[in-house]
Amino acid sequence: MPITKSSIPPKKTMLPPGVYTPVxxxxxxxxxxxIDLEAMYTHCQYxxxxxxxxxxxxxxxGEAILLSRSEKSSILQTARRAVTDLGVPDYPIVAGISGQSTNESIELANDAYQAGASFALLLPPSFWPKAVTEEVLVGFYTDVADASPLPIVVYNFPGVTAGVDLNSDDLATLAAHPNIVAVKLTCGNVGKAVRLTSRFSPEQFSVYGGSSDFLFPTLEAGGVGCVTGMGNVFPKATAKVYDLWVEGKxxxxxxxxxxVANAEWACKKSLALTKFAAGHFLGEKLGVRPEAFWxxxxxxxxxxxxxxxTVGVMGVLEEEENAIAEKSLK
Structure with a gap:
C-alpha cells in the first residue's frame, strides 16, 4: 500500500540543500x-x-550556551560580512536560537535576523524534561515559528536536551507550519528520516542528517544534506560526498x-576533540594560533x-582533503 503523501503547500523559503558546517x-x-572575530572571519571565508x-x-x-547574546550577534554580523566580502552576499547562514523559554527563543530569532542570519535552528526546551510533553513541544515550536522573522529548522539532538526526542509524528505535525522548513536529525535515526521523506517532498519539509558519517544513507533515503562538525576540520571532503552524489557518481x-565516516569517529567523542582537530589540521593554514581552538x-x-x-583517527582523510581544489564562487 503506498504511503499517503502530504498535501501541504511548498514553503515560501527553503533552506538550500547540501552540507552545512556548525561553525x-x-x-x-x-x-x-x-571572541576572536578576526579569526572567525578568516575561518568563515575558508x-x-x-x-x-x-x-x-x-x-x-558553536558552544552557544557559553556565549552572551551580544557575542552571538557579533559573530553573525562577522559571518555575513565575510561572505559578502567574498561576493556571495546571499550565502545561507543559519543561526541557533535555542532558549529554554519561548520568549528567549523569539528574542534570539529577532537578534539573529537583525544580525544578518537567513534561517534559525531551534532545539526543544529541556530544563524540566519530564514536563516536555508532545503538547509542550508542538506549542513551543508553533509559538516561536509564528513570531520568528526567520524560517525555522527543527534541531533534534536528545544528547544535549536531557533525552527530549521529537519523534516522526511530532515532526510531521510541525512540518505543516508555514514557517518551519526543515529538520536536522542529530539523533542519527535514519528510520525517522525515511518516514518523513516518504510523506513530504523537500519543497514541503526538508530532512538533514546531523553528521556526515551517514550523509550517503540520508541522501539515498530522500534527505537533502547534513549539518556536520567535521566541516570545521575537513570541509572540502565532507562537501564532496554530497557533490558526487548529486552528480550521479x-x-x-x-x-x-x-x-569520512571513519574520520568523524573522533568528532563523536567530544567537541574538544573536534576543536583540537580543526586547530591541528587547519590552524596553521588559517594563521590562527592553537589556543583559539580551545x-x-x-x-x-x-x-x-x-x-x-584524534590525529591518528582523523588523519585518514587528510590526503583526500588536501587534493581537493577550492570552489570557484563566480
Whole structure:
C-alpha cells in the first residue's frame, strides 16, 4: 500500500540543500577568552571557499550556551560580512536560537535576523524534561515559528536536551507550519528520516542528517544534506560526498563516505576533540594560533593522549582533503 503523501503547500523559503558546517567559536588567548572575530572571519571565508553549501552558527559546536547574546550577534554580523566580502552576499547562514523559554527563543530569532542570519535552528526546551510533553513541544515550536522573522529548522539532538526526542509524528505535525522548513536529525535515526521523506517532498519539509558519517544513507533515503562538525576540520571532503552524489557518481560518493565516516569517529567523542582537530589540521593554514581552538572555560582542551588518538583517527582523510581544489564562487 503506498504511503499517503502530504498535501501541504511548498514553503515560501527553503533552506538550500547540501552540507552545512556548525561553525566552532574561536577565542582570544586571554583569561576571559573573548571572541576572536578576526579569526572567525578568516575561518568563515575558508569554509565557503572549501565548498560548504551553508554555515550554522551558535549550535552545539558553536558552544552557544557559553556565549552572551551580544557575542552571538557579533559573530553573525562577522559571518555575513565575510561572505559578502567574498561576493556571495546571499550565502545561507543559519543561526541557533535555542532558549529554554519561548520568549528567549523569539528574542534570539529577532537578534539573529537583525544580525544578518537567513534561517534559525531551534532545539526543544529541556530544563524540566519530564514536563516536555508532545503538547509542550508542538506549542513551543508553533509559538516561536509564528513570531520568528526567520524560517525555522527543527534541531533534534536528545544528547544535549536531557533525552527530549521529537519523534516522526511530532515532526510531521510541525512540518505543516508555514514557517518551519526543515529538520536536522542529530539523533542519527535514519528510520525517522525515511518516514518523513516518504510523506513530504523537500519543497514541503526538508530532512538533514546531523553528521556526515551517514550523509550517503540520508541522501539515498530522500534527505537533502547534513549539518556536520567535521566541516570545521575537513570541509572540502565532507562537501564532496554530497557533490558526487548529486552528480550521479554514487560509487565515488560511497567510497569517500567510508573514509569520512571513519574520520568523524573522533568528532563523536567530544567537541574538544573536534576543536583540537580543526586547530591541528587547519590552524596553521588559517594563521590562527592553537589556543583559539580551545573550548571556553570551564571546559578544557583534550589531554595529549586524546590528541594523538584524534590525529591518528582523523588523519585518514587528510590526503583526500588536501587534493581537493577550492570552489570557484563566480
Amino acid at each position: 566552532i567559536s574561536l577565542y582570544k588567548p586571554s583569561k576571559t577568552q573573548e 569554509l565557503v571557499k572549501s565548498g560548504q553549501h551553508g554555515l550554522v552558527y551558535q549550535g552545539t559546536n 554514487k560509487e565515488e560518493a560511497r567510497a569517500l563516505q567510508e573514509v 573550548p571556553r572555560r570551564p571546559y578544557l582542551p583534550p589531554a595529549e593522549k586524546q590528541r594523538e588518538w
